[in-house]
Amino acid sequence: MRLLMLGGTEFAGRAITEDALARGWDVTVFHRGRHEPPEGARSVLGDRTEDGGLQALAHGEWDAVVDTWSAAPSAVRDAARLLSGRCERHVYISSRSVYRFPTPPGLDESAPVVDGSPDDGDVEYAEAKRGGELAAAGAFGDRALLVRAGLIIGPYENIGRLPWWLTRMARGGRVLAPGPRDLGLQFIDVRDLAAWTLDAVGQGLGGPYNLVSPPGHTTMDGLLEACIRVTGADAEPVWSAPEDLLAAGIAPWTELPLWLPPGEAHDTLHRADVTKALSTGLRCRPAEETVADTWAWLQRIGGKAPLRPDRPVVGLSPEREAAFLRSQAAADDRRSPVQWTRRPSVR
Structure with missing residues (x-):
């Protein structure tokens, strides 16, 4: 060809x-x-x-x-x-x-x-x-x-979404993790996009095709745990409720890449029907493979992904993350039941 x-x-x-x-x-x-x-x-x-x-x-x-x-x-x-x-x-x-x-x-x-x-x-x-x-x-x-x-990730990513999570986990420590933990993610490994596209050329396909994994290909928990495993870091995810993150003004998708809270935006980005592409040969590799290969690529190029100059920088700053985790810890302390110690009655 x-x-x-x-x-x-x-x-x-x-x-x-x-x-x-x-x-x-x-x-x-x-x-x-x-x-x-x-x-x-x-x-x-x-x-x-x-x-x-x-x-x-x-x-x-x-x-x-x-x-x-x-x-x-x-x-x-x-x-x-x-x-x-x-x-x-x-x-x-x-x-x-x-x-x-x-x-x-x-x-x-x-x-x-x-x-x-x-x-x-x-x-x-x-x-x-x-x-x-x-x-x-x-x-x-x-x-x-x-x-x-749909959402494209994998080696060569020049937007920085998955590279940001990998780099953040590699730093270790307490990591802000946006919940819910079982929130489904739908994305396409760039190599699976390439393979299907060229196969489709060979088949003579035309017209529109949604090209992304089936819904729930992995979860936020599955993705972040994979990032921890492949980096070998001592990171500790601190799971936070969507309403707390939004109330703090932390922006989904940009400050916390890949993540959208349950609702219209999540339904739009992560719950598409891909029956047509699957019926014509789309195959999606496990999320763990995408994460591992992206980390290996980052290591080969020195640990820093090349970013497109026409796209905004993604990721939460260390200062914003630390401030939120402190505020959440303080809120948790306030919500904890007070433990009273009663002195024995002397009668």
Whole structure:
């Protein structure tokens, strides 16, 4: 297979490129030169945000193109139109964020989506991804595969969510753990996303697919305990109720990565229906494997994940964590029943 990767040097794009190379595919990576593509890929330089930035792709034919673009949909549109007559299939790595919020639990690909346009410039993330979908479908029709990925973690993660938890557990000590402990998590290992995507290209699939693990793939407790095991740390999770965390102003998802309290946001992000993807071959490795391999990758690169400059830094500061744990300990002391000692009666 001849594969053209638009991107292909970071996180999801890199995982797809590496998987394709491992299959013996002929891979061309179109990128801006900020990071080296995996060894074995053909490198083509260009910046799609500049006038004439796609000139390097004016010639050539491929069996499939994969586009991971997350910004202005017009960039997806321009590339898709340029390649539509010289590429058999188009894969757009989209997001489950295209669904209107809130998304009740159990909804599939037929759920209502946000408005978007392939002609949009800089718009919010959900609208950008929806516009990218429309751009791909507009140029390729039913030859466009829309991969609506959920939460993506694993090696090469450049957002920092799972790396933050691993680094925090490695420091040891008392760790703020957001409850409830049995809160289900739904995510996709980036390598499982890559494997399904390339298999789907081979099958000639088109249209939208929710791509994330089944609900309850692991729990907050399972994830954090896996982080403790793989780091070998002496960390002690201190489980805290969602209402206490919210009352303290601690932000879900950003200050406590991956975590959302029970409710609409959690239902939207962690309770999607993935029957369609499972029926076409999606396989999700155990969460413990994802955690262990991400930690091993972090150790290979010096312990610090490379972060995208266009995304906010995630994670709770040590000062905020310590302050909350102190306040919680004081509150627990106040709630504890007072133990009275009665002197013997002398009568």
